Amino acid sequence: MSESLTLPAGPVGGWPELQPGWVWLCGAGPGDPGLLTLHAVNGLRQADVVIYDALVQEDVLSWAPQAEHIYAGKRGGKPSAKQRDISLRLVELAQEGKRVLRLKGGDPFVFGRGGEEAQTLIQHGVPVRIIPGISAGIGGLAYAGIPVTHRDVNQSVTFVTGHDQSGNTPGSLNWKAIAEGAQVLVIYMGMKHVAQIAGALLDAGRPADEPVAVVSQATTPDQKVLETTLGRMVEDIAGSGMEPPAILCIGRSVLMRQVLDWQGLAAGEAPRNLDPLGRGRPAEVS
Numbered sequence: 611m612s613e614s615l616t617l618p619a620g621p622v623g624g625w626p627e628l629q630p631g632w633v634w635l636c637g638a639g640p641g642d643p644g645l646l647t648l649h650a651v652n653g654l655r656q657a658d659v660v661i662y663d664a665l666v667q668e669d670v671l672s673w674a675p676q677a678e679h680i681y682a683g684k685r686g687g688k689p690s691a692k693q694r695d696i697s698l699r700l701v702e703l704a705q706e707g708k709r710v711l712r713l714k715g716g717d718p719f720v721f722g723r724g725g726e727e728a729q730t731l732i733q734h735g736v737p738v739r740i741i742p743g744i745s746a747g748i749g750g751l752a753y754a755g756i757p758v759t760h761r762d763v764n765q766s767v768t769f770v771t772g773h774d775q776s777g778n779t780p781g782s783l784n785w786k787a788i789a790e791g792a793q794v795l796v797i798y799m800g801m802k803h804v805a806q807i808a809g810a811l812l813d814a815g816r817p818a819d820e821p822v823a824v825v826s827q828a829t830t831p832d833q834k835v836l837e838t839t840l841g842r843m844v845e846d847i848a849g850s851g852m853e854p855p856a857i858l859c860i861g862r863s864v865l866m867r868q869v870l871d872w873q874g875l876a877a878g879e880a881p882r883n884l885d886p887l888g889r890g891r892p893a894e895v896s
């Protein structure tokens with residue numbers, strides 16, 4: 611990882627300064643360090659403290675060699691840091707006059723509790739800046755060659771979490787309505803409850819042969835992609851040995867991977883199907 615990465619000239623007025631007593635709540639993207647934003651790198655360069663989560667690739671910390679690095683995630687069976695403790699630690703560090711960069715996987719405001727942390731900070735009078743990141747449900751799928759929207763398939767996309775606050779399948783969700791209304795479904799944290807999720811969608815009338823992709827460790831060197839169907843996904847996931855973190859994508863846009871698996875193409879594979887949606891005409895012809 612290059613520490614000599616230089617930022618371009620930057621926005622009008624120059625790059626923002628991370629001032630003492632501030633917290634920048636920042637997305638790190640799904641894994642590949644190249645998916646951090648320039649604002650994130652600018653923040654890493656200036657921080658006194660970086661507090662990072664489990665899904666943040668630790669090599670991005672080399673952009674902040676001057677900073678203290680505090681791990682605030684769950685890994686290796688260790689008990690997870692409590693959300694309240696993390697939020698209050700951020701307040702404490704800011705009140706000590708530190709320049710604090712809070713680095714979270716993906717986008718901090720997408721299933722990441724970024725809203726809670728920002729609210730706590732603001733309630734305690736700590737100034738914040740929010741730096742969005744590339745969410746796994748968009749960028750991770752793109753690395754697998756799956757566009758979350760594709761004009762021939764969907765005009766909407768539905769993002770769902772497979773956990774609620776108690777760690778159960780979100781009982782508050784109306785799966786029937788989701789099954790009926792969602793053209794393409796992107797499910798975060800769905801691996802633990804995949805059987806219930808698949809069952810609920812099938813019961814609500816989604817077809818068993820509907821295409822599904824599972825992308826684990828997306829955008830990292832360990833990325834794995836499984837293509838299956840709604841009817842087979844439970845046993846195929848079990849047989850694949852795939853583990854979280856993973857994104858489930860349910861819908862016909864998964865078929866586009868047959869032509870858009872750009873990592874496979876870069877490795878010398880041929881496209882499996884140049885017209886996976888069966889349009890019968892070149893893509894540039896509408």
Ligand SMILES: C[S@@+](CC[C@H](N)C(=O)[O-])C[C@H]1O[C@@H](n2cnc3c(N)ncnc32)[C@H](O)[C@@H]1O
Pocket residue numbers: 640641665714715716717718719720721722744745746747750797798799800825826827828829830854855856857
């Ligand atoms: C607590 S949520 C955080 C989501 C994050 N804020 C985002 O915008 O991507 C964690 C879940 O995000 C998904 N996820 C995050 N990074 C991933 C990756 N590199 N590959 C696949 N899924 C990922 C998984 O579903 C994981 O269980």
